[in-house]
Amino acid sequence: LNRDGFASFFQQRYSSTAVLLIAMGASRADAEDAVQEAMINAWQKWETIHEPTAWVRTTAIRKLQKGKRQLPPTTALDESAADPEGTDLAVFSEEQRRVLSLLRQLPTAQRTITALYYDGLSAEEIAEVTGKPATTVRSHLRHARRALKEVIASEQSWSAAPDP
Amino acid sequence: MTAEHGDAEFADTDTYITRHLNEAAAALTAHSDIRAKLRAVFCADLQNGEHDTNTGIARST
Numbered sequence: 698l699n700r701d702g703f704a705s706f707f708q709q710r711y712s713s714t715a716v717l718l719i720a721m722g723a724s725r726a727d728a729e730d731a732v733q734e735a736m737i738n739a740w741q742k743w744e745t746i747h748e749p750t751a752w753v754r755t756t757a758i759r760k761l762q763k764g765k766r767q768l769p770p771t772t773a774l775d776e777s778a779a780d781p782e783g784t785d786l787a788v789f790s791e792e793q794r795r796v797l798s799l800l801r802q803l804p805t806a807q808r809t810i811t812a813l814y815y816d817g818l819s820a821e822e823i824a825e826v827t828g829k830p831a832t833t834v835r836s837h838l839r840h841a842r843r844a845l846k847e848v849i850a851s852e853q854s855w856s857a858a859p860d861p
Numbered sequence: 862m863t864a865e866h867g868d869a870e871f872a873d874t875d876t877y878i879t880r881h882l883n884e885a886a887a888a889l890t891a892h893s894d895i896r897a898k899l900r901a902v903f904c905a906d907l908q909n910g911e912h913d914t915n916t917g918i919a920r921s922t
Contacts, residue, residue, distance in 0.1 A: 700903075707899050712886040720882065725889075733898060737905045788892040789885050796881040815878055846874040 703743050706750075707736055713816065714754055718761055720800040720812040725785045731760040754816065755826060758809075795852075799845055807841040810834055 711732055718728035735756035739749055746752045786794055803811055813823045820838065824831040868875075 703902075704899055707902065708890075708895055711895060711898065712889040712893065713883075715889055716882055716886045719885075729893070733901070736898075737902050740902050740905075789888050793881050793885040793888060796878055797885065800878070815875075815882055842868075842871040842874055845878065846871060849874060849877060 699743065703740055706739075710750055710753060711736065714757055716797075717754065717812050717816045718757060719786070720797055720815070721758075721761070721809050722801050723761055725788070727761060728757075731757045734760050751822075751826075754813075758826070799848060803841050803844070807837045810837045811841040811845075814838055 714735070715725070715728040715732045718731060719725055723731070732753070735753045738756055739746060739753050743749075786797065789797065800808065800812055800815070809827060810823050810829070813826060814820075818826070820831050820834045823829075823834045823838075827834070829837075
């Protein structure tokens with residue numbers, strides 16, 4: 698088995714896949730568990746997987762959506778049921794948490810699509826992963842990005858405003 | 862780069878969010894013991910029991 702190839706892949710994709718799941722609304726613990734389990738499955742089938750990034754992403758999302766790892770309808774960072782004290786995401790900077798929060802607060806229909814988009818997928822690839830038509834994906838992406846743009850612009854204008 | 866990723870209207874937003882998500886992934890890598898997690902993946906796959914002399918971890922073939 699190609700141990701070095703898998704190790705390199707693991708180091709490249711473990712954290713970015715976990716961040717994708719966190720952006721979709723998962724707690725950090727659930728995201729890391731789902732990615733770790735997906736990676737174990739990937740290693741067991743490594744020689745037969747042709748697109749490991751997509752395979753692990755899809756497998757981790759499915760694991761997250763099973764059982765107790767249900768994604769909440771909308772999740773502000775300070776409302777995480779798994780982490781009432783807010784320490785789950787303390788590893789991230791304030792700005793990183795703010796961006797994750799913006800994504801997690803998107804309406805359910807837009808959130809997964811937008812998180813996948815920022816993981817580098819095209820509308821067609823997102824349509825394949827989610828089972829939604831590409832036109833619907835594009836529409837959700839447009840609405841979500843417009844909302845994100847307005848919030849970010851508003852925050853930046855506030856932070857750039859001179860003190861009275 | 863896809864057509865959506867090249868959309869000029871949202872270029873600044875995309876750049877801003879992508880940068881912070883990449884930095885978040887780097888922060889998670891820095892905080893997590895990635896090597897231990899990788900060893901755990903290999904350890905979970907012990908059913909064939911072949912021993913890896915480099916790592917001391919049994920492996921499947």
